[in-house]
Amino acid sequence: MIFDYPEPRSQRTHGPSGYASYVSFRPWLRDEFTFRCVYCLKREMWGQVTCEFELDHFEPQSLAPDRKLDYFNLVYACRRCNSVKLDQPIDDPLSMLSSDIVAVLPDGALVSHAPDVNRLIQKIDLNSPILQRWRVMWMRIVDLAKERDSTLFRQLMEFPDELPNLGRLRPPSNSRQEGIEVSWYAKRQRGQLPEIY
Numbered sequence: 001m002i003f004d005y006p007e008p009r010s011q012r013t014h015g016p017s018g019y020a021s022y023v024s025f026r027p028w029l030r031d032e033f034t035f036r037c038v039y040c041l042k043r044e045m046w047g048q049v050t051c052e053f054e055l056d057h058f059e060p061q062s063l064a065p066d067r068k069l070d071y072f073n074l075v076y077a078c079r080r081c082n083s084v085k086l087d088q089p090i091d092d093p094l095s096m097l098s099s100d101i102v103a104v105l106p107d108g109a110l111v112s113h114a115p116d117v118n119r120l121i122q123k124i125d126l127n128s129p130i131l132q133r134w135r136v137m138w139m140r141i142v143d144l145a146k147e148r149d150s151t152l153f154r155q156l157m158e159f160p161d162e163l164p165n166l167g168r169l170r171p172p173s174n175s176r177q178e179g180i181e182v183s184w185y186a187k188r189q190r191g192q193l194p195e196i197y
């Protein structure tokens, strides 16, 4: 289901560090978060990629200036979610928004039994009427495409053509070099990229 959060994972795949500017982490974060907003799961392929996705410091720069260039403090987020979050400090969404903790109802609402996850849902306003309607609309669009238009279905669900080739990047250091082997680009090179996700 398109709004199911990812399987829980204890750590990140990549660990680049040493860049002089946090925008240099963008290709790593696109790959890490599978070309989707970590909060609402909006996909790059559902819009015009340019300028729609931003890099969010989940510990805000104003409160944790020392983490401005810390890859582990950065997430990939759509403009909507980043602008709602603003300077609110939150816990790492990677450990909070996963399929074992959050479920999506057919009416587009998110439910969780974990109080800290509910606080995060509130802070990012992920259960606003507009977002619930948006989820229902996209579920319907994808269902209809699946039934009637296989080309459109694939376009809505596939990976972007332009996958970041992380092996060609040269961050000053990388604590998880092995992550490059399981990047989406490397999977495509090996013929292991799923057609849709």
Ligand SMILES: [Zn+2]
Pocket (backbone or CB within 6 Å): 037, 038, 039, 040, 041, 042, 077, 078, 079, 080, 081, 082
């Ligand atoms: Zn979002």
